[in-house]
Structure formats: structure tokens, C-alpha cells
Amino acid sequence: VFTVVIPPPNITGELHMGHALNNTIQDIIVRFKRMQGHKVLWQPGTDHAGIATQNKVEQALAAEGLTRHDLGREKFVERCWAWRERYGREIVEQLRLLGCSCDWERERFTMDEGLSRAVRTAFKAYYDAGMIYRGARMVNWCPRCHTSISDLEVEYEEQASHLWHIRYPLADGSGGLVVATTRPETMLGDTAVAVHPEDERYRPFVGKEAELPLTGRTLPVIADEQVDPAFGTGAVKVTPAHDPNDYETAARHGLVSRVVIDFEGRMTPEAGADYAGLTTLECRERVVADLEKLGLLVKTEDYSHAVGTCYRCHQTVEPLVSEQWWMDMSPLKEPAIRVVESGEVSFIPERWTRVYLDWMANLKDWNIGRQLWWGHRMPLWHCDSCGNIVVEVETPERCPRCGGGLRQEEDVLDTWFSSALWPLSTLGWPDDEAELQKLYPTAVLSTAPDIIYLWVARMIMSGMHLRAEKPFSHVYLHATVLAQDGRRMSKSLGTGVDPREVIGEYGTDALRFTLVILTGQGQSVRLWEDRFTVGRNFANKVWNAARFLALNLAGSPLADAAPFVASLPDDRELFLEDRWLISSLGRLSAAVTEALESYRFNEAARLVYDGFWHDYCDWYLELIKPRLYGEDKKARETALAVALHGMRLLLKLLHPLMPFITEELYHRLFPNAPADLMVSPWEEGGDWPGYAGDEVNVERLKELIEAVRNVRGEMGVPPGAKVRLLVKTADADLAALVRTQAGYFANLAGVEEIEAGPEVRKPKGAAVAVAGRVELYLPLTGVVDFAAERERVRKELAKVRERLAKVEKKLADAQFRQKAPAGVVRGEEEKRERLAAELAALERHLAQIEDML
Numbered sequence: 001v002f003t004v005v006i007p008p009p010n011i012t013g014e015l016h017m018g019h020a021l022n023n024t025i026q027d028i029i030v031r032f033k034r035m036q037g038h039k040v041l042w043q044p045g046t047d048h049a050g051i052a053t054q055n056k057v058e059q060a061l062a063a064e065g066l067t068r069h070d071l072g073r074e075k076f077v078e079r080c081w082a083w084r085e086r087y088g089r090e091i092v093e094q095l096r097l098l099g100c101s102c103d104w105e106r107e108r109f110t111m112d113e114g115l116s117r118a119v120r121t122a123f124k125a126y127y128d129a130g131m132i133y134r135g136a137r138m139v140n141w142c143p144r145c146h147t148s149i150s151d152l153e154v155e156y157e158e159q160a161s162h163l164w165h166i167r168y169p170l171a172d173g174s175g176g177l178v179v180a181t182t183r184p185e186t187m188l189g190d191t192a193v194a195v196h197p198e199d200e201r202y203r204p205f206v207g208k209e210a211e212l213p214l215t216g217r218t219l220p221v222i223a224d225e226q227v228d229p230a231f232g233t234g235a236v237k238v239t240p241a242h243d244p245n246d247y248e249t250a251a252r253h254g255l256v257s258r259v260v261i262d263f264e265g266r267m268t269p270e271a272g273a274d275y276a277g278l279t280t281l282e283c284r285e286r287v288v289a290d291l292e293k294l295g296l297l298v299k300t301e302d303y304s305h306a307v308g309t310c311y312r313c314h315q316t317v318e319p320l321v322s323e324q325w326w327m328d329m330s331p332l333k334e335p336a337i338r339v340v341e342s343g344e345v346s347f348i349p350e351r352w353t354r355v356y357l358d359w360m361a362n363l364k365d366w367n368i369g370r371q372l373w374w375g376h377r378m379p380l381w382h383c384d385s386c387g388n389i390v391v392e393v394e395t396p397e398r399c400p401r402c403g404g405g406l407r408q409e410e411d412v413l414d415t416w417f418s419s420a421l422w423p424l425s426t427l428g429w430p431d432d433e434a435e436l437q438k439l440y441p442t443a444v445l446s447t448a449p450d451i452i453y454l455w456v457a458r459m460i461m462s463g464m465h466l467r468a469e470k471p472f473s474h475v476y477l478h479a480t481v482l483a484q485d486g487r488r489m490s491k492s493l494g495t496g497v498d499p500r501e502v503i504g505e506y507g508t509d510a511l512r513f514t515l516v517i518l519t520g521q522g523q524s525v526r527l528w529e530d531r532f533t534v535g536r537n538f539a540n541k542v543w544n545a546a547r548f549l550a551l552n553l554a555g556s557p558l559a560d561a562a563p564f565v566a567s568l569p570d571d572r573e574l575f576l577e578d579r580w581l582i583s584s585l586g587r588l589s590a591a592v593t594e595a596l597e598s599y600r601f602n603e604a605a606r607l608v609y610d611g612f613w614h615d616y617c618d619w620y621l622e623l624i625k626p627r628l629y630g631e632d633k634k635a636r637e638t639a640l641a642v643a644l645h646g647m648r649l650l651l652k653l654l655h656p657l658m659p660f661i662t663e664e665l666y667h668r669l670f671p672n673a674p675a676d677l678m679v680s681p682w683e684e685g686g687d688w689p690g691y692a693g694d695e696v697n698v699e700r701l702k703e704l705i706e707a708v709r710n711v712r713g714e715m716g717v718p719p720g721a722k723v724r725l726l727v728k729t730a731d732a733d734l735a736a737l738v739r740t741q742a743g744y745f746a747n748l749a750g751v752e753e754i755e756a757g758p759e760v761r762k763p764k765g766a767a768v769a770v771a772g773r774v775e776l777y778l779p780l781t782g783v784v785d786f787a788a789e790r791e792r793v794r795k796e797l798a799k800v801r802e803r804l805a806k807v808e809k810k811l812a813d814a815q816f817r818q819k820a821p822a823g824v825v826r827g828e829e830e831k832r833e834r835l836a837a838e839l840a841a842l843e844r845h846l847a848q849i850e851d852m853l
């Protein structure tokens with residue numbers, strides 16, 4: 001089974017362009033594989049999104065004037081479930097609107113029963129392996145969400161602030177040091193001043209005591225290698241309880257820690273009577289004012305720096321020391337590195353492999369506990385009688401050691417703990433081995449690059465540890481969607497384009513197609529609403545082509561019998577353009593297949609677009625019009641049959657990209673088709689006969705027809721006017737081809753009479769076009785202003801001369817001839833020859849025009 005698990009959207013989520021792109025890509029993959037005959041599972045579901053959902057529910061409560069504490073844990077969690085029932089469906093409805101062909105009856109939720117069991121089983125496995133422990137460490141604390149968050153959940157925002165220079169007098173009265181800080185309020189928790197051991201300026205101070213202003217305390221001056229002598233004054237304050245680096249400095253020097261900020265983000269009594277109870281910002285103002293009064297504020301500089309904020313509520317994060325549950329990641333590291341290094345799991349685009357491996361090399365322990373109420377409560381119980389800790393999958397009744405009562409741990413698990421199990425838990429783990437055998441590992445994961453660490457890496461680690469098997473073979477990391485000005489697309493910035501509005505205005509197919517054709521592998525793409533006209537215009541083109549066929553089918557035997565054309569008409573009945581179309585569509589199909597197999601979705605879209613719009617609509621349907629409107633019944637049926645075959649193939653190739661319009665048109669054109677298009681067999685082009693010679697011939701004719709059209713356009717020949725065409729060529733085959741296919745020129749270039757051969761001479765008053773070594777003459781006396789034509793040729797001459805000069809310069813460059821590959825040099829030489837020939841022809845033509853005037 002070809003399995004894909006959806007990255008579960010948050011139940012707080014709304015479909016944004018990133019979702020639209022990622023889910024379109026997954027839908028393309030699964031539709032393509034389904035048509036190729038694979039058994040396909042696209043596993044859908046949603047994520048409970050701990051912090052995000054808790055925030056939403058708290059906001060709703062705040063509107064009623066309540067906090068979660070007013071409700072208590074149980075009632076609050078009930079409200080979260082109710083919220084999920086009410087709003088958690090929205091994102092799923094939006095995915096359906098986008099046409100996602102998930103196996104919807106298998107939809108899962110990270111907190112449903114089976115997944116909760118998986119979470120408990122995994123937790124117990126890690127705990128029993130000794131990998132889960134409790135410890136006091138510096139964590140990122142969000143005072144708003146009232147929980148710790150992991151390093152990966154901190155977002156850094158550049159903020160304009162100040163750097164305050166504060167004087168700390170020496171206790172012995174022999175002077176003082178100036179320290180620079182962005183957070184003066186934390187000085188109340190300082191327990192040392194540090195300088196670099198090699199910093200000459202401060203050498204005499206090391207080992208002395210400094211007075212900490214505003215507190216009456218004294219601090220040791222210490223020397224530490226980690227101090228950057230270039231930052232600020234080169235002397236820094238050390239606040240072990242509120243700065244991660246200082247925390248480590250304190251550990252190296254055995255310094256005490258003073259907690260002056262509490263979990264609410266307020267100053268503690270430890271900060272002193274004047275400051276206790278203030279918020280950190282209030283305290284900052286007060287401290288700065290007090291220092292100023294004492295004359296200890298040396299200067300205040302403007303300073304912009306990155307401030308860590310909570311990724312869910314954007315409150316400034318406080319580094320605080322706190323008792324937390326941790327997971328030792330070291331046993332998970334090696335297998336998760338090996339499976340990527342060996343290529344068993346590959347990243348697309350390839351450059352993400354390095355990003356992943358670099359991060360894994362520096363893997364730190366994971367703070368898995370969250371002080372939230374919404375989420376998976378840890379399956380861990382404390383016995384207050386004997387101090388025992390019990391970890392079980394099933395809730396235990398009493399302490400197995402002393403028989404005492406048990407109290408479940410208050411912390412819930414980080415949301416990503418359950419997300420990390422997603423490919424396992426949705427596919428049968430830990431209870432359904434048979435199911436798991438069938439469905440796991442999955443084939444490919446498509447996701448956003450910004451969650452490689454948070455999610456992708458953790459799924460690989462969980463899969464390797466709990467199942468000894470990778471969760472997926474390929475990881476496709478899709479492009480980032482940006483706003484028109486290159487900024488992040490975001491609703492709060494007002495830069496977002498809402499996919500639902502695009503669907504309303506342009507249609508789902510247009511949204512999907514535009515997203516895919518514009519986004520290359522792993523690059524970022526700028527999007528704005530107008531760009532979706534690309535998809536809409538294409539959808540219209542496809543619709544009109546199908547309608548044209550349907551109109552012509554009416555009254556044809558093909559319409560009465562089974563309009564599902566089983567096989568191509570006999571070879572002998574085919575016209576040149578039929579063979580050209582069949583041959584080029586066969587190649588197109590192979591190329592589209594190859595592009596989809598290699599995750600080059602934009603290339604697949606571009607190929608189908610060009611094949612449909614240009615080859616099929618602009619050329620083939622135009623070339624067969626004389627047959628469709630002509631008297632020859634047999635020729636008409638053949639043209640229709642080939643056109644239908646072409647349309648069927650193109651609808652198939654387009655289906656994964658534009659599922660709605662293709663399915664609809666397929667049923668209208670082929671009412672007797674044995675199955676829906678979405679489950680019809682993919683055609684890889686192998687069964688389509690190739691006619692290489694005919695393809696070349698039609699391409700040459702197209703080139704000449706385009707040359708005639710260009711001249712007509714440039715010379716202002718009225719569209720309805722019929723012209724005579726003379727083709728001068730030494731190529732006898734080409735001359736014969738032009739003569740036998742005179743109908744093409746009549747039909748597509750308004751040419752009523754044609755002559756071709758080496759002996760052709762330019763008549764008086766004829767315009768000239770040059771296509772390679774072929775010259776085309778259009779006698780235009782009486783239709784065209786020759787003085788204007790002279791101008792045109794002069795301009796053309798100047799252009800060709802310029803191009804020729806460039807090529808000659810390049811070829812004269814010894815460096816280029818030495819370094820460029822032989823093929824490139826040969827290509828340039830051929831170009832020179834061609835341009836020289838064009839130049840000569842144009843010069844002759846100019847001379848002739850001047851003759852005529």
C-alpha cells in the first residue's frame with residue numbers, strides 16, 4: 001500500500017496558502033499513484049495543538065470575564081473538547097473544499113482513544129528505558145501561557161530597545177566597573193560581575209568585591225572565558241536565575257542563584273521591597289529611574305536586538321529555572337542519523353539533508369512537560385505515602401509498592417510528543433500489528449521546512465526507536481509562500497491571501513494549478529490574488545476545447561456508439577497532423593510521469609499546460625478544422641477520434657492537478673467510460689506510437705507558418721486578406737512538404753497560393769522572412785507601405801548584426817575557447833553561421849526594397 005499521512009492541521013487552524021500548497025501537493029501524489037494502479041491510503045486527521053487551543057479557549061473565557069482557574073481543570077478540559085467539536089471541523093471542511101482525496105472514514109485526532117494509548121505506550125517505553133527524568137534547568141517560560149516551551153518554540157523578534165550602562169562601585173572604594181545590559185531589572189538578581197581573564201582593563205579588579213546598587217549586596221568580580229570583551233564595556237553582570245548563559249557561568253564558578261522574577265512575570269520579594277510585585281517592565285523603569293537618581297546610570301544607548309517570544313502568544317519569554325520533565329535524546333540520535341545518512345530516508349530538495357544532520361549532531365534533551373491543562377496528561381503517578389513513581393499504560397488503582405493512593409502528574413506532554421508518533425499511531429501502533437505491517441512505513445511525507453526539527457526529526461526518532469523502522473522513505477519540503485512584497489504571508493500582518501476567497505473567485509482547480517505551476521522545488525514563491533488568473537484562464541481553455549469537441553461530436557457516429565474511444569484509428573487513415581499529435585502526446589505523457597515521479601510538480605504543470613494549450617488547442621484543433629468542416633466523412637471521423645484520444649490523455653495528465661474540471665469533462669465527453677477518471681489507469685505514453693519523422697516535419701511547418709504570421713503582423717496585413725507565399729529553399733524534401741501541406745498555410749496563415757523550391761525568386765514588392773536557411777517571400781504590392789518595410793528591415797539588420805558581433809567576440813576570446821565545453825563552443829559556431837546567413841539574406845532584402853522604392 002502506498003501510504004501518505006497528512007501533517008495534521010491544528011484544530012485551531014484555518015486553511016492558509018501554505019496548507020493549500022502542501023495539501024495540493026499531497027493530493028497530486030496520491031491521485032497520481034492511485035491512477036498508476038497502486039493501492040493508496042492518504043491518512044487524514046487533526047492535532048489537538050496544546051498551547052494554541054488552550055489559548056483560544058482562554059480567550060473565549062476571558063470574553064465571559066472568566067479564567068481557567070475559575071472553572072478548574074476538569075471543567076476547563078470539557079470546554080476544550082466542546083471547542084474542538086464546534087470549531088475543529090472547520091479545517092477538515094476546508095481540506096475537502098480543496099479537493100483532498102483523503103480516506104476520510106479513517107480520520108483521526110491526536111487525543112482520540114487509540115492515539116492516547118499510543119502516547120501512553122511510548123511514554124512508558126521511554127520511561128522504562130530510563131530516558132525520562134525530572135530536573136531543574138533553565139527553560140523558556142511563557143508568563144502568559146504559564147508553561148515552559150522548548151527552544152524550538154521560541155520565535156525571535158528584532159526589537160528596538162536600549163543598552164543601559166550601569167556603574168557598580170568597588171566595595172573597597174577604589175573605583176568601579178561599568179556593566180552594559182539590555183535588562184536592567186534583572187540586576188536585582190545579580191550574583192557576580194564577570195570579565196574576560198585576558199582583558200587587561202579589568203585584570204586588577206578580578207577577585208575584588210563590587211557593590212550591587214539598589215540592594216546593599218556585594219558581588220565577587222570573576223574572570224570567565226565566555227565573556228565577550230567586545231560587548232558593551234567588556235564587564236557583564238551575572239544573573240544565574242534569569243539568563244541561560246549566566247546559568248552556566250554560575251555552575252562553573254559555584255555562584256548562588258537569586259530568583260527575582262516569578263512564573264507570572266512579576267518581581268519576587270527577593271528583588272527587594274521597592275520592586276516586589278512589579279511586572280518586569282514596570283520594574284525596569286523604576287530601576288533605571290533609581291539608578292539615575294544615584295548617578296550610577298552612565299549612559300543609555302539605542303540598541304536593537306532579538307528578543308525571544310512565545311510562538312503561540314508572542315509574549316516575551318522569560319528564561320527561568322524550573323523543575324521540569326525531560327527526555328534524554330541520546331539513545332534516539334544514532335539510528336535517526338544512520339537512516340538518513342544511508343539514504344533510506346531522503347530529503348527533497350537534497351540540501352535539507354545537511355540541515356537535518358547538523359541539528360541531529362547537536363541534539364539536546366527535550367523538555368517534554370507542559371504546565372497546561374489541554375493535552376495528554378503524563379501516564380505517571382506519584383505515591384505520596386512512599387514516594388514511589390508509577391508509570392503505566394492503564395491507569396493504576398493504587399501504589400504497587402505500599403498500596404497507598406496515587407496522584408497523577410499534573411503536567412501534560414508537549415503537543416509534539418503525540419505528533420511525533422503520528423505515522424505509527426494512525427496506522428495501528430501499538431495494538432494492530434496486521435494493519436501496521438500493511439501500512440507502515442509510509443511512502444512520502446510532504447511538509448513545510450520550518451518543522452523539520454519540531455516534527456520530522458522526532459517522527460524519524462520515534463519510528464526508529466519504537467518500531468526499529470523509518471516512518472517514511474521520502475520527505476518532500478515544499479516552497480514557502482510569500483506575499484507580493486516578499487514578506488511572510490500572515491493574517492495578522494494583513495499580507496495573507498485567503499485560499500477560500502481565491503476558491504470563491506477563481507475556483508479550486510485554478511487555485512491548485514496556479515500554486516503548483518508557480519512554486520518550484522523548495523524555493524519561495526510570491527503570490528497575490530491576480531496571479532490566480534493563470535489557473536483560471538487555463539481552466540477556461542480546457543473547458544472550451546472540450547466544448548468544441550462535444551459540439552463536433554454531435555451527430556457523429558462516435559457520439560451514438562460508445563463515445564469512449566477504445567483504440568486509435570488505423571495507421572493508414574492518419575493524417576500528418578494526427579501522427580504528429582499522437583507522437584508528441586506520447587512523449588508528453590512520459591515526461592509528465594517522470595516529472596511527477598521526481599517531485600517536480602511545477603515542471604509537470606508546465607508540461608501539461610504547454611501541451612494542452614499550444615500543441616493541442618492552438619495547433620492540432622486548428623489543423624483539423626478543414627476536416628471537421630469538410631465533406632470527407634472518413635477523414636472527419638479520424639480527426640475526431642484522434643482529438644478524443646488526445647483529450648482523454650490530457651485530461652488524465654491534468655487530473656491530479658485539476659481534479660474537478662477534468663472529472664466533469666471526462667464524464668461529459670465519455671459518458672460510457674468504465675470508471676471515474678480519478679480511478680482510471682494512468683497512461684505513461686508507452687502505448688502511444690511514435691512518429692519521429694512526422695514530428696520533425698510538423699515542427700518545421702509550424703516554424704514557417706509562424707514566420708508568415710509574424711510578417712503579416714509586422715507589415716499590418718489585414719487578418720482576412722489572402723496572400724501568395726513563395727518559399728525559397730535548397731531542401732527538396734522541405735519544398736515537397738510545403739507543397740503537399742499547402743492546406744496548413746491556407747488554414748493557419750491565410751495563404752491562397754504557394755510555391756516552393758530552390759529556383760524561387762523574390763518578386764517585386766514582396767516582404768521577406770528568414771527562417772534558418774529558408775527564405776519566405778510575401779508579395780504585398782498594394783497592401784503594404786514599402787517605406788515602413790524598409791525601416792523594419794533596417795531594424796532587423798541592426799539586431800542581427802549586434803547578436804552576430806556578440807557571438808564573434810565570444811569566439812575570439814581564447815579563455816572561452818579553452819574553458820567552455822566543446823559542445824558549447826560548437827553551438828556558438830553554429831549560431832555564428834546561422835546569423836551570418838540571416839544577415840546576408842536581410843541585406844539582400846533591404847537592397848531589394850530600396851530598389852522597389
Ligand SMILES: [Zn+2]
Nearest residue numbers: 142145310313
Ligand atoms: Zn505564550
Ligand SMILES: [Zn+2]
Nearest residue numbers: 383386399402
Ligand atoms: Zn507507595
